[in-house]
Amino acid sequence: MKISKSANQRIATFEAALSLTENRSHEDLLFAGVDLGTAYIVTAVVDHQGNPLAGVLTRSQYSIRDGLVLDYLGAVNILRQQVDVLREAGFSIRSAAAAYPPGTIGRNAKVFGNVLAAVGMDVKGLIDEPTAASMVLEITDGAVVDIGGGTTGISVIKDGKVIYTADEPTGGIHVDLVLAGHFKIPVHEAELMKIDPERQSEILLLITPVFQKMSTIVKRHIKDYSVDNIYLVGGTSCFPGIDTVIESETGLSVERPDNPMLVTPLGIALSCITN
Numbered sequence: 197m198k199i200s201k202s203a204n205q206r207i208a209t210f211e212a213a214l215s216l217t218e219n220r221s222h223e224d225l226l227f228a229g230v231d232l233g234t235a236y237i238v239t240a241v242v243d244h245q246g247n248p249l250a251g252v253l254t255r256s257q258y259s260i261r262d263g264l265v266l267d268y269l270g271a272v273n274i275l276r277q278q279v280d281v282l283r284e285a286g287f288s289i290r291s292a293a294a295a296y297p298p299g300t301i302g303r304n305a306k307v308f309g310n311v312l313a314a315v316g317m318d319v320k321g322l323i324d325e326p327t328a329a330s331m332v333l334e335i336t337d338g339a340v341v342d343i344g345g346g347t348t349g350i351s352v353i354k355d356g357k358v359i360y361t362a363d364e365p366t367g368g369i370h371v372d373l374v375l376a377g378h379f380k381i382p383v384h385e386a387e388l389m390k391i392d393p394e395r396q397s398e399i400l401l402l403i404t405p406v407f408q409k410m411s412t413i414v415k416r417h418i419k420d421y422s423v424d425n426i427y428l429v430g431g432t433s434c435f436p437g438i439d440t441v442i443e444s445e446t447g448l449s450v451e452r453p454d455n456p457m458l459v460t461p462l463g464i465a466l467s468c469i470t471n
């Protein structure tokens with residue numbers, strides 16, 4: 197199934213809303229979704245109909261790694277700053293949901309909610325990341341592949357339910373390490389090179405082995421399931437050409453939304469409404 201126009205439209209609206217230049221909202225019913233990731237902490241704000249209104253994206257400085265909150269206070273501080281920025285822009289958030297990486301259980305999952313509670317939010321719910329993503333993509337079947345900063349997460353979805361999930365440590369940072377090694381530059385410079393649209397076609401060949409490794413991980417995890425479509429989300433999925441590599445390595449049809457990095461945070465916010 198292709199990603200619908202309305203799904204991409206909602207993602208585009210959220211992307212535009214990150215500028216916080218929209219008219220101040222007079223909505224009482226605002227919901228937030230907080231994505232605590234390895235590379236970024238993203239808060240998305242929607243109204244009670246699921247229209248994206250605002251959002252903030254901050255580098256998480258490795259407060260979170262491989263799905264665990266390592267630096268609790270660091271994460272709380274970033275989120276508090278985000279809440280302040282949103283309040284100043286006219287969006288006072290009280291209700292929010294958080295998401296945990298697939299496979300996170302028990303207390304490790306609860307910590308994601310605790311970070312929200314620590315900044316005074318009423319925790320509407322906790323949701324796993326692929327389910328959040330599937331809500332934005334408007335899909336009920338297929339494999340959601342979330343390639344973030346630290347890991348590649350694979351979730352097989354059937355009839356709207358996650359039936360299999362795995363997360364392996366290969367992500368954007370591994371792309372940076374290859375570039376840093378090749379060009380003999382620091383990792384933070386490699387990161388800038390990677391996201392520079394002017395350089396991306398030139399470096400694609402160099403980092404294709406990393407994308408192939410990700411494809412191998414995906415292939416291995418979905419082999420026992422009947423999957424027709426792979427849906428790419430997460431920041432690393434933004435890289436032009438990664439979809440083609442994964443398509444040719446897995447032999448499956450790969451769908452990519454307009455801005456894969458914003459899908460999960462938006463989905464977490466949407467989950468507040470249906471909860």
Ligand SMILES: Nc1ncnc2c1ncn2[C@@H]1O[C@H](COP(=O)(O)OP(=O)(O)OP(=O)(O)O)[C@@H](O)[C@H]1O
Nearest residue numbers: 233234235236344345346347368430431432434435
């Ligand atoms: N245009 C781009 N091209 C390639 N990579 C990008 C682009 N924009 C962002 N990224 C990469 O996406 C990663 C961050 O993605 P995302 O926000 O989904 O990760 P995360 O949720 O913080 O991490 P994780 O899910 O592993 O905990 C970073 O490695 C960043 O370099």
Ligand SMILES: [Mg+2]
Nearest residue numbers: 233234344430
């Ligand atoms: Mg993530």
